[in-house]
Every structure is written in structure tokens, then in C-alpha cells.
Amino acid sequence: MKTLSEEHLAYHTLANIMHADYRKLAELYERHASWQASLASIVQKKPEGETVPPLGPDMRLLLRADGDFPAVLREIPYPPHGIYVRGPLPQGTTRTVAIVGTRKATPEGKDVARRFARELAEAGCAIISGLAFGLDAAAHEGALDGKGYTAAVLATGLDRVYPQWNAKLAERILANGGALISEYPPGSPALPYRFLERNRIVSGLAEGVLVIEAPERSGSLATARFALEQNRQVFVVPGPATHPNFAGSHALIRAGAELVTEPAHITEALGIIARPDHAETGTYSDEERLIRDAFRTAKGPLAIDTIIEYTKLNAQTVNRTLSLLIIQGTVAENGNGYTLNRP
Numbered sequence: 001m002k003t004l005s006e007e008h009l010a011y012h013t014l015a016n017i018m019h020a021d022y023r024k025l026a027e028l029y030e031r032h033a034s035w036q037a038s039l040a041s042i043v044q045k046k047p048e049g050e051t052v053p054p055l056g057p058d059m060r061l062l063l064r065a066d067g068d069f070p071a072v073l074r075e076i077p078y079p080p081h082g083i084y085v086r087g088p089l090p091q092g093t094t095r096t097v098a099i100v101g102t103r104k105a106t107p108e109g110k111d112v113a114r115r116f117a118r119e120l121a122e123a124g125c126a127i128i129s130g131l132a133f134g135l136d137a138a139a140h141e142g143a144l145d146g147k148g149y150t151a152a153v154l155a156t157g158l159d160r161v162y163p164q165w166n167a168k169l170a171e172r173i174l175a176n177g178g179a180l181i182s183e184y185p186p187g188s189p190a191l192p193y194r195f196l197e198r199n200r201i202v203s204g205l206a207e208g209v210l211v212i213e214a215p216e217r218s219g220s221l222a223t224a225r226f227a228l229e230q231n232r233q234v235f236v237v238p239g240p241a242t243h244p245n246f247a248g249s250h251a252l253i254r255a256g257a258e259l260v261t262e263p264a265h266i267t268e269a270l271g272i273i274a275r276p277d278h279a280e281t282g283t284y285s286d287e288e289r290l291i292r293d294a295f296r297t298a299k300g301p302l303a304i305d306t307i308i309e310y311t312k313l314n315a316q317t318v319n320r321t322l323s324l325l326i327i328q329g330t331v332a333e334n335g336n337g338y339t340l341n342r343p
Helices: 006-017 022-032 035-045 107-122 135-145 166-174 192-204 219-228 243-256 263-269 286-298 302-313 317-328
Strands: 059-063 081-087 094-102 125-129 151-152 179-182 208-212 235-238 331-334 337-340
Touching: 006 059, 006 081, 006 337, 022 035, 022 192, 081 135, 094 135, 094 192, 094 219, 094 302, 107 125, 107 135, 107 208, 107 263, 107 317, 125 135, 125 208, 135 151, 151 166, 151 192, 166 179, 179 317, 192 219, 192 302, 208 219, 208 243, 208 263, 219 235, 235 243, 235 263, 286 337, 302 317, 302 337, 317 331
Parallel strands: 094 125, 094 208, 125 151, 151 179, 208 235
Antiparallel strands: 059 081, 081 179, 331 337
């Protein structure tokens, strides 16, 4: 086993015996005021033959009392007793933004997550997410594309990346100076309630939480609620009024979350000095520019067929690009067709 202090070893042993049950661990610590004393109080109850999985050679365990435990996590309701970490944690002076959203994301939503993460990373923000399918993975990828820092908070032990499909992404995060974080010891499997528990750490590590595509029953809504309880800012990218992936997102906006359509809206809200805006050629794809030019030429609402005629793009490309422009807030849909919101 990796060398641990007696207190760290006691916590690690208890976390394994109690399957990292937060309340049971909290009750023990409250009663005994140290993990060593807590372990001694139940040592007779430990099942015979039970082994404690060791830490990997590149893993470390940080307890709440440790100086390098993230200060921001000490402040939140139900702060983790300890966290297991691979890779460097964000520096205390680093600005941090969490990006979350549905696992069943649209291609347009993933594009938005990558763009926001990339530009926020380029502005110096650390990007926090949960390494899940869909929007989480896209956010990590965007941060890496922007040559920035990103950390993934797992709902499993650090030796069990879930979903396994994202194992290569996890290694890419580590290879580029990012981190994997979990409050669960090595060997811990993915259990449904753990995804909810870990969401408070995703939001707790961040100054602001950006929600992209949150359906009515979405873990992202739980993350947003945790963020509000933790006094973090909540930002939401809007979408088509009738799309089910945005039902929860729009409810958050109605409840007071800040509507954003550009990364600059977040950097401004958090007081981050960002780099100058991209030139238009850097911001929009060729298809997006063609559609924007069609609106400028027509100077009024356009139907899908008219946009196809102007741009010479196929119907599938036009529909997909329009959806992305609507998510960005560049285009609006109304009874007369589509209109350009901003030049």
C-alpha cells in the first residue's frame, strides 16, 4: 500500500469497511474526533479476512484537515471527509467553471459544450465536470482542445473509470496536467446514488456552474441546486422552446439562473479578464456563416426551404446548423420562420 499516515490509513480503512457511507462516517468522527479512534471503536466488528484495496502508485488521499485539501470544498454543505486524487488539483488562484448537462445530448449541444469549455480554458479557467457520456465528455474535450486544465469528479473509485468508454479521455486528462477526483476509495463501483452525491463536489469546486441541455429529470438540475446552496453562480444556455432536452434548463432560467449564449457572458459575470473576442471567421463554422449571410441578404424571416435555396446546403445540414445557432442565441424561431437575433 502507498505509505499513509496513521490517520489517513484509518480513514481509508473505514471508507472501505463502510462503503464510503457519508452519514455513518460523519457519526463516527463526531463521536470520536479522529479517524484512528473511530476505527478502534469498530475494529472488532470488521469482517474477518476483509482486505483494504491499496492506493495506486499515482493516487493520494487528502483529508479535510490537510493543508492541500481544496479550501472551497471545506465551505460547502456536507463537505467530503476525504478525497482521492490523481493528478494536480487546480491552484487556489485559478478561476473555475463546472460544465454539466445530459448524457443524451444532441450533436449541437456537444458542440456548444466544447466551444464554451475551449474558450473558457483559453481565458484561463479550469473546467470541472463528471466524465459522463454526452455533455461532460464534450466539456473535458473542449478544455483540452483549448490547452487548458480540466478535472473530472468520478462517482467510482479512481481505478474504475465509468463509463469505461471514457477511460482514454481520463488518461488524456491526466497526460495534459489535469486531475481525476473521487470521494470513494479504490474498488468502489458505480452506484446510482453516488452520481448524485458527487455532483455536490462538481459544483463545490467551481465558482460558477454552466448547464447545457438539462431535461426535466436530469442530474444536472441537482448540480444546479447544489450550486445555489453553495452560493455559486448558475448559468444556462437556452434552446428551442419545445425540445425536451431544455425543459429543465428553461425552468432554471425562470427560477433566476443567468441566461448565457457566449463564453464572454460567463467571464464577465465572474469578473474574469478574457482574451479579445475571436474574429468572426474563428467563431462561426462555414455553414453558420452561410446561413447568417442568407439572413442579411433577405433582411427578414426565412423559412427552411428559403434558407436551403440561398445557401445551397442540404436540408439535414441546415436543420442541424439552425439548431446550433438557436442554442447560441444567434437565431430565433417564430411563427413566420427564423430571424437573425444579432449580426
